[in-house]
Amino acid sequence: MIKKGMTRQIVLHYFLVVFLTILLVEMVFLFAIRTYYYDGISNYLQSSFDNTSAPTNSRDLISTYTLDKAEVQVLDLKGNVIQNSTPFRLDKPIQTGDIPQALTGSTGRWIGKQAGTGEDVMAVTRMIQINGDKSYLVRYVTSLELVNQKLFYITLVSTGIGIIILIIVLIVSVGLANSIVKPINNIINVSTLMAKGDFNVRIKGNYPHEIGDLASTLNYMADEIVQSNQVKDDFISSISHELRTPLTGIKGWSETLVSGGFDPEETKLGMSIISKETDRLIGLVEEMLDFSKLQQNQMKLVMGEVNMKELLQETMLNVWAKAEQKHISLNLQPGERPFLVYADGNRLKQVFLNLVDNAIKFSPDGSIISLMITEIAPDKVRISVKDPGIGISPEFLEKVKDRFFQVNPNQGGTGLGLAITQQIVKLHQGEMHIESELDQGTTVSVDLPLLDNQQPSGSLA
The missing domain is CATH 1.10.287.130 (Signal transduction histidine kinase, dimerisation/phosphotransfer (DHp) domain)
Known part of the structure; x- marks a missing residue:
């Protein structure tokens, strides 16, 4: 017995689909075979009417329509048996379905059990006129026992084939289900270990x-x-x-x-x-x-008009003392016109304080750090902080903006500065880019939308 789970569901679904398909095919096949045999017998009996000329005397009806393996009956139009090719006699009129059909002028056919014997038979009846005057019903009756035995044998064989197919399908579906369920069980077991805190385990196997x-x-x-x-x-x-x-x-x-x-x-x-x-x-x-x-998306921005030139000047004043200690010069290139953005001035100042502080921290004594403001599009301004410092190797360049990441943990800090900076820039619908080459220096650029294309909307949360 297959235990509860996906294996049972998959096997049952496949088995049910194939079972219904085989059942439908069996029914259609057996119906077609039965129809083929019965139609063949019916056509054979009818051919005797078509190939035989009506006699001129009613007493010759039996001898004229005699046929091997078939009983010939001559009936009046009320269904009473007048003549019979066998000694078997019927006292009552025959009222089977072939009689009314024959009375309409067509060839009637009936399949059922013979009265008295209970034997399966087929009857074919046609109306015959003697000399264009007197009409009689000539009826062929033949046994279907041998045909039914053959049909029963065919049914047994086809049922056996169907059962064999179902057994094969059951075996294949169990194998197929296991091929699906076993990897899932393996994944579940490994996931359970991970949920308990063991993150050193891995799912092994090349699953498709x-x-x-x-x-x-x-x-x-x-x-x-x-x-x-x-x-x-x-x-x-x-x-x-x-x-x-x-x-x-x-x-x-x-x-x-x-x-x-x-x-x-x-x-x-x-x-x-x-x-x-x-x-x-x-x-x-x-x-x-x-x-x-x-x-947690809980930082509030107090938005307003911010002059980027003034903000960078304030930033330079805040870090001037630290730069003086290393004899570093801060050079501001403010651009050709005032660049106004719609932003939280304190948070933007925090961004550039962090960038300039990093530039000072990683630049050699006596170097020059450049702050540049350039218009890169009619609706966008770029503020760049360029230093000639130690630079960042390519392997760390994509990671420096990750939280807690530090290229050199021994130099102090939390590793949150650039992560916070990038998030604040994103809150202002801006972008931050870092270009660096080891031992050559680093340029950090912040792109912000200009106020001209932005409608003030008060405080943002």
């Missing part, structure tokens, strides 16, 4: 078509989860280190200042370090909060 696609998708999903978990672990390790450093500085100077005995300059230095490290902690927390809001 959709099942193969499903197996490949699950294996790909497991690879992505493993990679994501590794990135998450790296992020936790990195953020723990990032948080520990300022916290250690704050705690150390706090304990030092509490102990007392310092002159005002040392106290001022300690408080300055505590303030600086606190700002660093706040920046890390805000970065993670921003990313969380973006992931």
